[in-house]
Amino acid sequence: MVQINENYLLLKSNYIFAEIDNRVEKYEKENPDAEIIRMGIGDVTKPLTKAVIDGFKQGVDEMGHAETFKGYGPYRGYDFLIEEIIKNDYTPLGIQLDSEEVFVSDGAKPDTGNIQEIFGMDNVVAVTDPVYPVYVESNIMAGRGGQMGEDGRYQGLVYLPCTKENDFIPELPKTPVDLIYLCYPNNPTGTVLTKEQLAKWVEYARENKSIILFDAAYEAYIQEDNIPHSIYEIEGAKEVAIEFRSFSKNAGFTGTRCAYTIVPKELMGFDTSGNSYSLNELWFRRLTTKFNGVSYPVQAAAKAIYSAEGQEEIKELVSYYMKNAAIIRESLAELGLNIYGGINSPYIWVKTPNNMDSWEFFDLLLNKAHVVGTPGVGFGPSGEGYFRITAFNTLENTKEAMDRISGLSF
Ligand code: MLT
Numbered sequence: 316m317v318q319i320n321e322n323y324l325l326l327k328s329n330y331i332f333a334e335i336d337n338r339v340e341k342y343e344k345e346n347p348d349a350e351i352i353r354m355g356i357g358d359v360t361k362p363l364t365k366a367v368i369d370g371f372k373q374g375v376d377e378m379g380h381a382e383t384f385k386g387y388g389p390y391r392g393y394d395f396l397i398e399e400i401i402k403n404d405y406t407p408l409g410i411q412l413d414s415e416e417v418f419v420s421d422g423a424k425p426d427t428g429n430i431q432e433i434f435g436m437d438n439v440v441a442v443t444d445p446v447y448p449v450y451v452e453s454n455i456m457a458g459r460g461g462q463m464g465e466d467g468r469y470q471g472l473v474y475l476p477c478t479k480e481n482d483f484i485p486e487l488p489k490t491p492v493d494l495i496y497l498c499y500p501n502n503p504t505g506t507v508l509t510k511e512q513l514a515k516w517v518e519y520a521r522e523n524k525s526i527i528l529f530d531a532a533y534e535a536y537i538q539e540d541n542i543p544h545s546i547y548e549i550e551g552a553k554e555v556a557i558e559f560r561s562f563s564k565n566a567g568f569t570g571t572r573c574a575y576t577i578v579p580k581e582l583m584g585f586d587t588s589g590n591s592y593s594l595n596e597l598w599f600r601r602l603t604t605k606f607n608g609v610s611y612p613v614q615a616a617a618k619a620i621y622s623a624e625g626q627e628e629i630k631e632l633v634s635y636y637m638k639n640a641a642i643i644r645e646s647l648a649e650l651g652l653n654i655y656g657g658i659n660s661p662y663i664w665v666k667t668p669n670n671m672d673s674w675e676f677f678d679l680l681l682n683k684a685h686v687v688g689t690p691g692v693g694f695g696p697s698g699e700g701y702f703r704i705t706a707f708n709t710l711e712n713t714k715e716a717m718d719r720i721s722g723l724s725f
Pocket of ligand 1: 355356357358424447
């Protein structure tokens with residue numbers, strides 16, 4: 316008789332965005348005339364840019380000719396893309412990377428979900444709360460999180476609350492932790508850490524021999540100075556941090572799939588006898604068994620992001636969405652709502668009015684304005700009483716959604 320991985324039974328609810336889809340689908344069936352505006356999942360709406368499409372098409376054409384056809388690609392990704400990543404995303408920040416430290420992948424979601432596989436089961440895992448659910452749920456599935464307590468927290472994980480009371484700045488853990496997931500600019504709160512604030516985490520990780528799993532998927536949205544685009548801007552971080560980046564949010568690759576992960580060669584983990592091992596080699600070992608890389612045309616499309624034309628185009632994409640973010644911020648502030656984020660991030664984190672809980676506010680917006688957002692509690696217990704709205708819809712829909720919400724009384 317086949318047995319299941321019972322850790323899956325510890326997951327207390329659906330994946331948040333699947334749950335929202337279910338509820339919205341049900342609502343649409345019951346209200347076929349409702350024109351729903353989706354500002355829930357952080358999915359982009361603008362098409363791929365011209366440079367990217369040209370790169371993509373060229374890649375596809377090459378696959379159709381014997382002289383340029385490609386079979387399996389290099390495990391870490393094609394050098395032509397890795398070189399551009401290093402030259403454009405890291406060298407200008409004063410960060411030196413070796414090409415073997417870059418791993419091209421099909422998304423920051425799979426990489427942040429899979430990375431825990433190279434770490435032992437006894438590691439203590441810390442997450443900010445609220446948090447991108449993938450970090451928590453991948454550890455629960457692996458058996459590292461234990462049962463969920465009455466307070467909505469898995470008992471084996473360490474939660475670092477980020478709320479308006481602490482300006483959304485997580486405190487260092489009170490008990491030692493081994494793996495620390497940080498996402499900045501933050502999903503879901505849209506808040507950021509300054510260099511000094513992030514440096515405290517690097518120092519903590521160095522002192523405690525911990526590893527920081529740093530999700531920088533939204534770095535392109537940083538507008539202000541002194542906000543690090545990469546954790547490696549902090550001295551010593553290459554010894555304690557893995558960084559995840561993505562082309563989804565800056566270049567519209569949510570449906571195209573391309574991202575990359577940096578695993579520095581300095582990074583070490585230990586066996587139970589205290590012998591050290593290269594995490595870069597372990598991650599490489601994992602992916603040679605489980606992954607055959609991102610398709611050639613997609614990597615060719617990603618390379619085109621780094622052309623002069625591509626760089627201009629993605630700047631425009633980011634400013635388009637940031638204009639939406641400003642509209643959302645202004646409209647909700649005029650309604651007297653307390654809002655956070657949306658300045659260095661495409662996410663606006665809203666305190667629900669009148670102590671409504673997150674799902675109540677979700678229902679209110681869906682029923683009365685036909686606008687979908689994400690209930691904050693779906694990101695963790697400290698998200699209760701908050702709500703996330705994304706700036707990734709079109710300008711027209713964003714304005715329309717804000718008009719509809721402005722017509723509500725809370
Ligand atoms: C989100 O809405 O939090 C993101 O779109 C999820 C993701 O990138 O997987």
